[in-house]
Amino acid sequence: MALVPRFSGRRWLWQGPGTRPVRAGFGTLLLLLLLGSGPGLRPAGADQTDEYLKREHSLSKPYQGVGTSSSSLWTLMGNAMVMTQYIRLTPDMQSKQGALWNRVPCYLRDWELQVHFKIHGQGKKNLNGDGFAIWYTKDRMQPGPVFGSKDNFVGLGVFVDTYPNEEKQQEAQKRRYSPGVQRVFPYVSAMVSNGSLSYDHERDGRPTELGGCTAMVRNLNHDTFLVIRYVKRRLTIMLDIDGKHEWRDCIDVPGVRLPRGYFFGTSSVTGDLSDNHDIISLKLFELTVERTPEEEKLHRDVFLPSVDNMKLPEVTLPMEPLSGLALFLIVFFSLVAAVFALVIGIIVYNKWQDQSRKRFY
Numbered sequence: 001m002a003l004v005p006r007f008s009g010r011r012w013l014w015q016g017p018g019t020r021p022v023r024a025g026f027g028t029l030l031l032l033l034l035l036g037s038g039p040g041l042r043p044a045g046a047d048q049t050d051e052y053l054k055r056e057h058s059l060s061k062p063y064q065g066v067g068t069s070s071s072s073l074w075t076l077m078g079n080a081m082v083m084t085q086y087i088r089l090t091p092d093m094q095s096k097q098g099a100l101w102n103r104v105p106c107y108l109r110d111w112e113l114q115v116h117f118k119i120h121g122q123g124k125k126n127l128n129g130d131g132f133a134i135w136y137t138k139d140r141m142q143p144g145p146v147f148g149s150k151d152n153f154v155g156l157g158v159f160v161d162t163y164p165n166e167e168k169q170q171e172a173q174k175r176r177y178s179p180g181v182q183r184v185f186p187y188v189s190a191m192v193s194n195g196s197l198s199y200d201h202e203r204d205g206r207p208t209e210l211g212g213c214t215a216m217v218r219n220l221n222h223d224t225f226l227v228i229r230y231v232k233r234r235l236t237i238m239l240d241i242d243g244k245h246e247w248r249d250c251i252d253v254p255g256v257r258l259p260r261g262y263f264f265g266t267s268s269v270t271g272d273l274s275d276n277h278d279i280i281s282l283k284l285f286e287l288t289v290e291r292t293p294e295e296e297k298l299h300r301d302v303f304l305p306s307v308d309n310m311k312l313p314e315v316t317l318p319m320e321p322l323s324g325l326a327l328f329l330i331v332f333f334s335l336v337a338a339v340f341a342l343v344i345g346i347i348v349y350n351k352w353q354d355q356s357r358k359r360f361y
């Protein structure tokens with residue numbers, strides 16, 4: 001049976017067999033009812049009283065414990081800056097790179113990470129970039145080409161990609177994008193790697209993506225949230241970006257095996273095109289779910305990340321639609337074969353007629 005999450009304030013209430021509600025949520029509800037639902041009304045104190053909020057993996061205003069020293073709870077890297085209302089991973093300027101990493105490894109089995117973020121800048125439609133990534137990985141503080149972080153990472157990467165590299169490249173080559181495979185940007189996707197997979201930046205990670213969805217997240221006046229939930233090896237990503245205080249499904253993949261003891265982080269990069277990539281808060285909740293003895297056995301700790309039944313890029317490649325050239329060649333040779341068969345047929349028929357005429361005379 002699937003769990004049925006219900007949105008309550010900024011928290012989940014869960015209904016399902018073997019699941020207790022994550023939090024009573026009543027206090028929050030009451031507070032919301034009393035205060036109405038204007039902006040900035042997120043009960044600031046409420047989350048602090050939540051026994052399941054993990055402060056050591058969370059980050060919120062006024063960002064105490066964020067710094068560049070090795071003893072900070074959250075470590076800044078590159079161009080990332082602490083401001084009063086947000087942490088700016090990159091400013092709206094070319095060729096910037098910034099990251100923010102949790103120093104404490106996470107040993108929780110079931111968790112939920114809520115990311116309150118803001119992406120905004122001067123760039124008009126699709127003239128902005130590149131987006132940001134949220135990480136749960138073995139290594140931390142490793143700069144690199146994947147949204148400012150290292151490639152061939154070990155763990156989970158969730159990408160909020162605001163620039164369609166693949167589409168732009170195809171446009172430049174005057175090739176038309178076949179609508180069946182087109183992804184509309186900004187686009188959220190997820191990838192799990194044991195270190196052997198490389199993120200294909202030119203194709204926006206298409207060959208390795210577990211799933212994804214379109215997410216119009218730029219230059220909005222309301223708050224935007226993304227939640228990553230990992231429960232009983234099921235990875236779910238949902239968005240609240242329409243200002244309606246509702247979670248919308250984005251990615252839902254079962255059989256995702258993630259080791260414990262990895263680090264949460266977030267990183268961003270700008271290139272020729274840029275945006276402000278701001279993190280307002282990161283809140284990690286421990287989720288308590290009950291497991292049957294069979295599930296306990298099934299969900300034993302793993303030492304390398306993997307995804308059950310994941311299609312490898314080699315497997316998916318031949319399934320891509322035929323290119324224009326291939327289609328042309330097939331039609332062309334079919335026609336040639338048909339004409340050839342017709343000519344042979346006419347010749348044989350004429351010969352046969354000649355012979356039957358000879359027999360009559």
Ligand SMILES: *[C@@H]1O[C@H](CO)[C@@H](O)[C@H](O)[C@H]1NC(C)=O
Pocket residue numbers: 194195196197304
């Ligand atoms: C790592 O992942 C790749 C691709 O998913 C897979 O082929 C390989 O067997 C994995 N390696 C290990 C040690 O599990």
Ligand SMILES: [Ca+2]
Pocket residue numbers: 130161162163164165201204
């Ligand atoms: Ca991209």
